[in-house]
Amino acid sequence: MAGDGEKPLRRIAEAFEGLAEIASSKLTPMELAPLSQASSLVSVLFGCLGFAFKFAEMDYVAKVDDLLEASKSISTVQSMIDLDIQQNRVRQAGSHTRNLLRVKRGLDMVKVLFEQILATDGNSLKNPASVAYARVFAPHHGWAIRKAVAAGMYALPTKSQLLKKLNEDEASAKVQMQKYITASTLVIPYLEEEFQTRELGLDW
Ligand code: 1PW
Numbered sequence: 001m002a003g004d005g006e007k008p009l010r011r012i013a014e015a016f017e018g019l020a021e022i023a024s025s026k027l028t029p030m031e032l033a034p035l036s037q038a039s040s041l042v043s044v045l046f047g048c049l050g051f052a053f054k055f056a057e058m059d060y061v062a063k064v065d066d067l068l069e070a071s072k073s074i075s076t077v078q079s080m081i082d083l084d085i086q087q088n089r090v091r092q093a094g095s096h097t098r099n100l101l102r103v104k105r106g107l108d109m110v111k112v113l114f115e116q117i118l119a120t121d122g123n124s125l126k127n128p129a130s131v132a133y134a135r136v137f138a139p140h141h142g143w144a145i146r147k148a149v150a151a152g153m154y155a156l157p158t159k160s161q162l163l164k165k166l167n168e169d170e171a172s173a174k175v176q177m178q179k180y181i182t183a184s185t186l187v188i189p190y191l192e193e194e195f196q197t198r199e200l201g202l203d204w
Contacts, residue, residue: 008044010176015034015037029078031071036066039064043060045110063106067099081198081200100191101195101202108184111180114178
């Protein structure tokens with residue numbers, strides 16, 4: 001939750017605009033530190049979604065923390081993945097590469113959530129959040145988690161409650177959400193490409 005005067009949406013949008021520049025330049029590899037820092041800013045959003053999403057937040061935060069820790073000794077996204085390939089542990093539970101794939105899905109879910117919020121009238125987040133979850137995470141989750149998430153959808157804050165927690169009004173939130181959508185539309189495929197070029201697959 002945001003303290004007085006803090007603008008977490010703005011910080012998220014700006015951080016991802018920085019990453020988007022790197023993603024589109026293609027000249028320099030993406031450093032792990034700014035990616036994991038930007039991803040950690042997104043935790044605030046998961047934290048605003050209410051008690052029902054506490055487990056989702058904890059899982060996301062743990063994975064981002066692992067990437068933040070890795071960034072102290074590994075400089076780029078590319079070298080982190082290559083190290084896991086060399087050590088033969090890409091798909092092992094808790095590997096950096098596996099955590100990156102989960103964090104990437106979190107970023108994707110927020111993108112779809114924002115798109116749905118901007119495209120939906122009314123004050124409920126239930127449909128936007130359900131669509132985002134169904135599209136991004138549900139195909140990778142078993143029955144029990146899907147049921148728990150579906151139950152959590154009834155305990156979401158309203159859109160105006162969410163905006164209040166984020167210190168935004170409707171108009172300013174719209175601008176920042178659109179910035180995140182545009183930037184993450186470059187960053188997410190960039191990350192997916194790093195998996196694809198190494199034939200690691202994305203559906204696991
Ligand atoms: C913003 C609208 C609200 C939607 C909430 C979305 C919740 C998405 C994440 C729920 C994850 C909670 C349960 C943990 C699942 C793990 O098994 C799974 N992690 C993820 C992020 O999919 C796989 O983690 P693992 O096995 O690699 O440690």
